[in-house]
Amino acid sequence: MSAKADVHVHIPKVRTLVLVWLALICLTGMTTGVSYVDLGWMNIVVALLIAVFKASLVAWIFMGVRHTTSLTKLFVVAGLVWLGIMILITCSDYSTRNWTYQAQPWATNPAAGTSR
Amino acid sequence: MAETVVSVDERAVGETHLRHHFATPAQQTDAATLGMWTFLITEVLFFGGMFAAYAVYRNMYLDAFASTSEYMNVVLGGTNTAVLICSSLTMVLAVRAAQLSNRRHTILFLILTMIFGTAFLVIKGFEYYSKWVEHLVPGPYFHYAIPQFQQHAQILFFLYFCMTGMHALHMIVGLGLLTFLLTQTYRRVFSATYFAPMEMIGLYWHFVDIVWIFLFPLLYLIGHRK
Numbered sequence: 130m131s132a133k134a135d136v137h138v139h140i141p142k143v144r145t146l147v148l149v150w151l152a153l154i155c156l157t158g159m160t161t162g163v164s165y166v167d168l169g170w171m172n173i174v175v176a177l178l179i180a181v182f183k184a185s186l187v188a189w190i191f192m193g194v195r196h197t198t199s200l201t202k203l204f205v206v207a208g209l210v211w212l213g214i215m216i217l218i219t220c221s222d223y224s225t226r227n228w229t230y231q232a233q234p235w236a237t238n239p240a241a242g243t244s245r
Numbered sequence: 246m247a248e249t250v251v252s253v254d255e256r257a258v259g260e261t262h263l264r265h266h267f268a269t270p271a272q273q274t275d276a277a278t279l280g281m282w283t284f285l286i287t288e289v290l291f292f293g294g295m296f297a298a299y300a301v302y303r304n305m306y307l308d309a310f311a312s313t314s315e316y317m318n319v320v321l322g323g324t325n326t327a328v329l330i331c332s333s334l335t336m337v338l339a340v341r342a343a344q345l346s347n348r349r350h351t352i353l354f355l356i357l358t359m360i361f362g363t364a365f366l367v368i369k370g371f372e373y374y375s376k377w378v379e380h381l382v383p384g385p386y387f388h389y390a391i392p393q394f395q396q397h398a399q400i401l402f403f404l405y406f407c408m409t410g411m412h413a414l415h416m417i418v419g420l421g422l423l424t425f426l427l428t429q430t431y432r433r434v435f436s437a438t439y440f441a442p443m444e445m446i447g448l449y450w451h452f453v454d455i456v457w458i459f460l461f462p463l464l465y466l467i468g469h470r471k
Binding site: 183193 | 278279282283285286290293296304319323326327330333334337338341344447448452455458461466467469
């Protein structure tokens with residue numbers, strides 16, 4: 130059996146790779162520049178959005194996710210979903226730890242008329 | 246650089262790298278890629294734990310964390326980001342050259358990738374040194390200029406050294422793997438039909454780049470405008 134016939138290789142164009150590199154460099158400059166502009170709470174959101182976009186470019190083009198099987202793509206997405214679950218549930222835990230039980234008058238005040 | 250696939254030596258094709266438990270080379274490549282991504286996902290979750298810790302403490306001590314950006318060197322951090330992006334480009338070009346069985350270019354781009362990787366670590370070393378001198382390494386000698394943030398800023402610097410330290414360790418491992426690729430290429434192990442280790446180690450190298458893409462804004466840029 131000839132192995133050659135079965136090899137399916139996606140050889141990326143140099144132009145595509147250089148364009149992605151250029152985009153990544155520009156986005157690095159952009160994220161640095163925008164960090165000096167006061168956007169309030171949006172600063173962190175913009176910084177993370179740019180980072181996610183850069184990471185997606187690296188994964189999609191440089192890591193060749195676009196040419197992988199559906200199963201590999203599913204694994205990548207599943208990994209990100211688990212990452213989301215971990216961060217989301219950890220944050221929801223910590224952000225609600227200081228929630229104390231507020232005694233409501235209708236529940237605790239004996240003068241309110243509740244009797245056994 | 247040649248755009249067409251270089252014809253393969255028939256002996257190299259006959260001496261196939263196809264393992265007996267795979268039906269086709271394509272299936273073998275798909276299996277290797279899936280396995281590598283599975284490993285990378287465990288790595289994502291490993292770093293994710295530290296990112297989760299960062300998220301929790303940043304929300305708790307927003308002002309203390311924001312104040313630390315003044316002690317981060319944005320120029321060096323930004324340079325390192327660019328250096329890593331360049332190393333990712335040369336890595337993907339090395340894989341491409343291997344796919345085209347262009348041995349000379351493979352070696353050239355692997356060496357360039359290693360130079361960029363080493364440059365990153367050297368710059369990181371200078372940053373660590375200045376942190377050491379400025380008493381910003383967590384521990385008994387940690388000293389922060391803003392007294393009320395002494396404790397909480399220390400948490401950020403602890404996370405800083407954990408995250409960048411683990412990242413740097415991954416870079417060092419990556420440099421070892423690149424050395425392996427370089428010797429294998431030099432020995433003419435790879436051909437147009439066999440370059441799986443190049444692709445897989447390439448995936449690892451790009452993953453390490455992605456980790457830094459998130460570390461840079463979170464550690465260096467958060468405090469300019471909080």
